[in-house]
Amino acid sequence: MSTAAPRPAAEDRLWSVDEHLEDILATVRPLEPIELQLPDAQGCVLVEDVMVPVSLPPFDNSSMDGYAVRVADVAGASEEFPAALEVVGDVAAGQAADLLHVGPGQAARIMTGAPLPPGAEAVVPVEWTDGGLGEGPVSAMRARSLAPEQAAGHVRVHRPAEARAHVRAKGSDVRAGDRALEAGTVLGPPQIALLAAIGRAFVRVRPRPRVVVMSTGSELVQPGEELGSGQIYDSNSFALTAAARDAGAIAYRVGAVADDADTLRSTIEDQLVRADLVVTTGGVSVGAYDVVKEALEHVGDADEEGAGVEFRKLAMQPGKPQGFGSIGPDHTPLLALPGNPVSSYVSFELFVRPAIRTLMGLGDVHRPTVRARLTADKALTSPKGRRQFLRAAHAEGSVRPVGGAGSHLVAALAHADALIVVPEDVESVEPGAEVEVVLLG
Template identity: 40%
Template sequence: MTATADAEAAANELTPLADYLGSVLRRLRALPPLDLDLTQAYGNTLAEDVVAPHAFPAFEQAAIDGYAARWEDLSLARGAGYAPAAGPLPGPGRPGELRPVRLNVVGDLGAASWRPVRLTPGACFSVAAGSPLPSTADVVVPVEWTDQGMAAVEIYRVPKRGYGVRRAGAEVAAGDLLARAGTYVSPALVAIFAATGIGHVVVRPSPRVVIVATGDELVDVGRASQPGQVVDTNSHALTAAAAEVGALAYRVGICDDDPEALRGLLEDQTLRADLIVTTGGTGNGPGDMVRRILSRRDGSRAGPVTFTEVALYPGTALGFGTVGAEEVPVVCLPGDPGAALIGFEVLARPAIQLLAGAEPVFRPSARAHLLETVSSPAGLREFRPAHVAERRGGGYTVQPLRGGPHTLIGLADANGLLVLGERVTSAAAGSTVDVLLLDRRR
């Protein structure tokens, strides 16, 4: 049997990634909903649809500073006619000259005005943006189109009917659906909730995610790695990744390969965690303590967690299960930093999204034009750091980054992940491939 055939035979024994993800996510449920004050809702996802109780704007108001008038008084005034908004004001001796329209200014209105007022023929009100309109007013003339008079005003340009006016309910009518369950509460969404009279919303809380790095070889950051020592990259990187998703992320730090210490640490963390993410020790080697301890099914406090060889590159060994009396979900990722970050993307991140009630749980994807020929391991679904760019005529291009999926420098530079399926061993330049689009806030 050839080396290629051996590799394919080994890959056939692996669990397809899609099947594995489906089996894991089906075991998770969104966190119980909370009724939160609007000021605390940002960053969570809605647990139910939100309907506008009131219209916005709630009343007809001026959209600009100017003079609220009846368009009929402007259009019927002797010598007046519509002039476009662009260009200089017409004046004496200029082509298109218009005779000014003169109206009496009978009062001033501001945003805090509340008494109802009514316009009579030949009159207008000086108004500030946001002030309620007098009844029968159907146009606001900008200040700069007038002589800015106080007792009487001359208007040099006649706008169209409705200019400068915000109609009641123009943006949102009472009963309109503002957002569906699963929607992320953004600052703009907070604004429209407040504007329509909503002070509380029902949301899913942000999941509390605890990150634990395991291994006797690990040392904390601030020093260089030496033989027998490896700087703990993963707990810092995965804590940042969990926070990027919107989780309340807690870095526990380093846990040695001590069975009792690991059991005790996980038991303690179940009191404050909705999800625990471990990194390291998922293989079958003699030092892979996480797999040995968490896969036990002898009724110990820490088990059981199932470890599966998944058709994923990099990092095939993944674990999932529950720990503690509260049965807190735990995701176990490989110790290699590149594999841990890819494992977080494909497994931990969707789990966090599901717990948060967010929709969709997966990153957005696209089809892209490949700029460089690449090869991929047979039987494995590869996620490779890449740079994705929009094409001038539409669509995307994707450029694989140097070093492949294991290199941190490629992951740091990537704004997307090139996805090569299990049956793809080579993808030629010019072919169309799948990419995941990463949300990089920069």
């Protein structure tokens, strides 16, 4: 669990986006490293460099099914005048390389991945030979089906081969003593493959953060159920759970909690056992039923010193009401987001995603930003003193708004892959102007 610093008293003022984010990142700490087996380490972040103990591949080996030969013995070979070589034996994958020797006028039948035997300088693919039948060239499928005694004897090679042809050199991938992976690397499938290939069964990583997501509101109904009068489907918890997983977390979605402070407080307390971070959505404004504020405003009074959640007004649109603090004996961070779908998602991208990436121990926790030319039918307007984030589609140096500015427009959000950022001191942006863009994809 992360350890939170004592929370300052809430101030009745307008916080900037940067101030709120800085406060979050100054409080959240990377999770403690643990040792994990490779299958469990996917998505985790390395906390130390991994060195290569043995070269990869560890020996010269064949990249083809064929015959290991000496270059001089196949020089000038052709369909009309093939090189006839004595087959001295087979070399299979997993077999020791020194069980046989290829001398002048000799060849060894070799399988893909098998070690190159002493004396051999190259591999000729089976398609370049008669497959040891004493006839013309044979298909690779037919040659692979031959029993060893059928292929023993002699083989005719119909093409020359250069030195090291179809040979994977020892250490051609990585050499012993090289650095395989740097600390800070996120372990995806290719990195797991490399670790396994160099013989690592365990790695030291920061675990993926466990994030609990819950929506609040008595009007919320789960998808698949029938809507009653005045009810809507709960989309926020699904969106934020998916976003948390996309950020690298292990995310748990809790069913929507009704507008009851005691129920919400009890639900959150029950979830702390599996949470490194708690995210709520809804109930942080000034309405009569904003139960998140009611449930958590004074939670620090009963918890250990320094715990508690502050509710703030931010100079941004959408997403003005926000809450942040820590709860429970382990001071688990909690971010309380607005309930409108767009406000909730934008707030996640700006505040929750960086918190998750910080828990993971990553150096760069922010989405990439670019400058792009605004494509729009008319000027964009923005309230003075607010940093506005508009859903947008970005492509090839240009960006266009998607949907309106309403915080409830989920359909427009589904077609956006970026956010246009309009600074606090800008009230209008003309088409063709260059704007800052946060890339979400």
